Amino acid sequence: MSALLAVEAVSRRFRGLLAVDAVSFEVAAGEIFAVIGPNGAGKTTLFNLIAGALAPSAGAIRLAGERIDGMRPDAIAARGVGRTFQIVRPFPAMTVRENIMVGSLMRTPTARDARVKAEAVMERMGFAALADRPAGALTLPDRKRLEVARALATEPRLLLLDEVMAGLRPTEVDGMVGVLREINREHGTTIVLIEHVMRAVMALAGRVLVLHHGARIALGTPAEVVAEPEVVRSYLGTGPIH
Amino acid sequence: MRWVALAVLGAGLLAVPAVAGRYELSVLILVFQFVLMGQAWNVMMGYAGQLSLGHALYVGLGAYVPALLWLHLGVSPLIGVFAGMAAAMLAAGVIGWLGLRFGIEGVYFALLTIAFAEIARVAFDHLAITGGAGGLFLPVTPEGRASWWMLDGGPVFFYYLTLGLAAGATGVVAWLARSRFGFLWRAVRDDPVAAEALGVNLFRARMQAILVSAAMASVAGVVVAFYYRNLFPGQVFDMSRSLELILAPIIGGLGTVMGPVVGAALLTPAGEALAALVQELGLDAPGVKAVAYGLLLIAVIWVRPSGIWPWLAKRLGVS
Amino acid sequence: MTAGLLLGVVVQGVMTGLVYGLMALGLSVIFGVIRVVNFAHGEFAVLAMYAAWVAFTQWGVDPIVAALPISAGCFVLGFGLQRWLVSPFVGRAEHEQFILLAGVAMVLVNLLLMGFGPDARPVNLPYALDSYEIGPVILDKARLVAAAVAFGLTGGVIGFFRFTRTGTAIRACADNLLGAAVVGLDVKQLYALTFGIGLACVGAAGAMLVTISDASPVLAHGFTLQGFIIVIIGGLGSLAGALLGGVLIGVCEALAGFLWQPSMKSLFSFLLLVAVLALRPQGLLGKRP
Numbered sequence: 001m002s003a004l005l006a007v008e009a010v011s012r013r014f015r016g017l018l019a020v021d022a023v024s025f026e027v028a029a030g031e032i033f034a035v036i037g038p039n040g041a042g043k044t045t046l047f048n049l050i051a052g053a054l055a056p057s058a059g060a061i062r063l064a065g066e067r068i069d070g071m072r073p074d075a076i077a078a079r080g081v082g083r084t085f086q087i088v089r090p091f092p093a094m095t096v097r098e099n100i101m102v103g104s105l106m107r108t109p110t111a112r113d114a115r116v117k118a119e120a121v122m123e124r125m126g127f128a129a130l131a132d133r134p135a136g137a138l139t140l141p142d143r144k145r146l147e148v149a150r151a152l153a154t155e156p157r158l159l160l161l162d163e164v165m166a167g168l169r170p171t172e173v174d175g176m177v178g179v180l181r182e183i184n185r186e187h188g189t190t191i192v193l194i195e196h197v198m199r200a201v202m203a204l205a206g207r208v209l210v211l212h213h214g215a216r217i218a219l220g221t222p223a224e225v226v227a228e229p230e231v232v233r234s235y236l237g238t239g240p241i242h
Numbered sequence: 243m244r245w246v247a248l249a250v251l252g253a254g255l256l257a258v259p260a261v262a263g264r265y266e267l268s269v270l271i272l273v274f275q276f277v278l279m280g281q282a283w284n285v286m287m288g289y290a291g292q293l294s295l296g297h298a299l300y301v302g303l304g305a306y307v308p309a310l311l312w313l314h315l316g317v318s319p320l321i322g323v324f325a326g327m328a329a330a331m332l333a334a335g336v337i338g339w340l341g342l343r344f345g346i347e348g349v350y351f352a353l354l355t356i357a358f359a360e361i362a363r364v365a366f367d368h369l370a371i372t373g374g375a376g377g378l379f380l381p382v383t384p385e386g387r388a389s390w391w392m393l394d395g396g397p398v399f400f401y402y403l404t405l406g407l408a409a410g411a412t413g414v415v416a417w418l419a420r421s422r423f424g425f426l427w428r429a430v431r432d433d434p435v436a437a438e439a440l441g442v443n444l445f446r447a448r449m450q451a452i453l454v455s456a457a458m459a460s461v462a463g464v465v466v467a468f469y470y471r472n473l474f475p476g477q478v479f480d481m482s483r484s485l486e487l488i489l490a491p492i493i494g495g496l497g498t499v500m501g502p503v504v505g506a507a508l509l510t511p512a513g514e515a516l517a518a519l520v521q522e523l524g525l526d527a528p529g530v531k532a533v534a535y536g537l538l539l540i541a542v543i544w545v546r547p548s549g550i551w552p553w554l555a556k557r558l559g560v561s
Numbered sequence: 562m563t564a565g566l567l568l569g570v571v572v573q574g575v576m577t578g579l580v581y582g583l584m585a586l587g588l589s590v591i592f593g594v595i596r597v598v599n600f601a602h603g604e605f606a607v608l609a610m611y612a613a614w615v616a617f618t619q620w621g622v623d624p625i626v627a628a629l630p631i632s633a634g635c636f637v638l639g640f641g642l643q644r645w646l647v648s649p650f651v652g653r654a655e656h657e658q659f660i661l662l663a664g665v666a667m668v669l670v671n672l673l674l675m676g677f678g679p680d681a682r683p684v685n686l687p688y689a690l691d692s693y694e695i696g697p698v699i700l701d702k703a704r705l706v707a708a709a710v711a712f713g714l715t716g717g718v719i720g721f722f723r724f725t726r727t728g729t730a731i732r733a734c735a736d737n738l739l740g741a742a743v744v745g746l747d748v749k750q751l752y753a754l755t756f757g758i759g760l761a762c763v764g765a766a767g768a769m770l771v772t773i774s775d776a777s778p779v780l781a782h783g784f785t786l787q788g789f790i791i792v793i794i795g796g797l798g799s800l801a802g803a804l805l806g807g808v809l810i811g812v813c814e815a816l817a818g819f820l821w822q823p824s825m826k827s828l829f830s831f832l833l834l835v836a837v838l839a840l841r842p843q844g845l846l847g848k849r850p
Binding site: 072073078082085090093098102106154 | 421425431438
């Protein structure tokens, strides 16, 4: 069992629609792994299955060898899976600091310690100036960063990032890429990210999984995947990658 | 600055019985009761976002259980209060379990809480041991022989008792709000899905808030029983009781420590003054106070849906 | 006790239940479309009861006849209420909507208390004691007429939503608000219309209720709760469910009152509610969410 995350022939059916179709892959500890695919390919559903927001219709999901499919989201989070939401879900009436503290509270019993830990996360994510702002008043890029900060605060082994670069300006993308690389290097945090910003995928990911209509159509290094004719056809239509 | 203000307020409140008459004391006792009940409801709705419209049930159990223990077994209400608390928490646990286990949320959950309060009202109406619909009466001892461990005393005694309980409840809420509980409750209130993804056990967090709230409300019941010394199921468990006790926190500001205090301090004396005025004018209008409360509720929810305290705090420069 | 007597009690319950059903229908229409709980529903029922009482004692108008103009008056009231008071609260937090309408309820019921006093006001119909005998079952004339009219009105409202253009437009708002706005429906107007229809139902039901019960402000809370219970038991968003729920509650209360004690009859509706919430939260005729 060397893989941190093992997804084994997982399927999820919504009434007639097969949103995820017998997908298998493994992610090793310390890896940065990307999931790409056109809209509606089943990427977010896959995340929801791993994080426990949905239960698979078939197949198994293992975290460090332990089966986690069908567990409640909080139980999976407690085992070290942190996630962000594609459509951001801040706690709007709480400040940025308090939002992050909720994440920290999973690893520490007292609010006092959580505050100290949250401070460190805010420092890393560049939130110092916004600490006492209500999360409901943030701009969208800031809310995206808050999603990442809150998930980081839970000190995850595995971080699931759902399109955290979308809507960011190129310099902000570079900043986020830098932060993620740093986290990965310093803490050995494994990162799985869903991303449309190919620049970020190319810069970060060691391997890429391509989904189309819920099924796996390619898996490999970014260079390999991009070279596959089927990927070019299904995901990018006929145009080139940029 | 804040501590100085609190100290001045505290000293002033402690000195009140030296200058106030029986009537003024009775109004203040009422204010403190509403602070206590308001804080209880504030924990569940203001912090954890669980709408209960049946809190009269917990106040009522907190009233009946110690009263019965005292009447039949001679148990001091200072011990009986814990039995009342246990009964209220048991009832809250059943309601909470039903609601959380079966995913009954929002308005439906509120209806469930009303239903249980109504079930208690009808059941107590027909129980012989509680005196049924005819009521339960606690004998009054002559004023000289009154004893504090039997919660029997004059207005000054109840003034200090209710002041202590109201201050204690406010202190508990202030502590809870800054503790782990407060953060997790507010997270669950703001976005349960996101909270769960951050490792918060929704069932546990909500259940804790429900139980704490019921326990606090049950303490108010002891005062209701031993201050007024009569209990009727039709009054104690009535829905209007449940509605009355949520006014102060809403008007003062939900999910804030001072909201229920400010709300009760404004609302209760204003209502009393209005009722006195109507009587002074020689009008026989029993509903005037409630009409005024109703209009005030509508006005507050229109103009300041987050309550008076957040707005006032900003004005005063405290937060 | 004979089977005939029991049958009589059941029939009595069905008739009362039809009037309850019409009242609950109003609540269901408002909640189903606007997603706002009309917490003042029972208060409006009591308002209509007093209106019927005034009409009867002042001008000798039969409550069943008065139900029509009272219903129309309630429609106007509901239209205005939604347009000027409730509208900004659509889509806001549940507890804010609740507080607004609880405020309206408090004002309304206490104004009635101030106007009419706490004593129950009876309507003594000249035909109150008339009844028809069908086999072993005895039918009160007053209750039978009220039940028949309530059934007719319920059918009318269901027909309106099913077969008319306006009714279909309102259902479209309930299904997909954004879509309805996009295709050019005047949502605000339709919402006001819906609230009006909801109060028209409760107005008619309230006016006819004086044939069954005396008018009194203490009834208001109970009516609101009962309306709720009926809607949830029948199934939210199902108009026929309100009818079914009303009949079930009517029968349940009549039987409980007959077999046990009249003062305990509400216990059974509450237990029925808890059972439905736990076992079939979408209600008997509701669709699974």
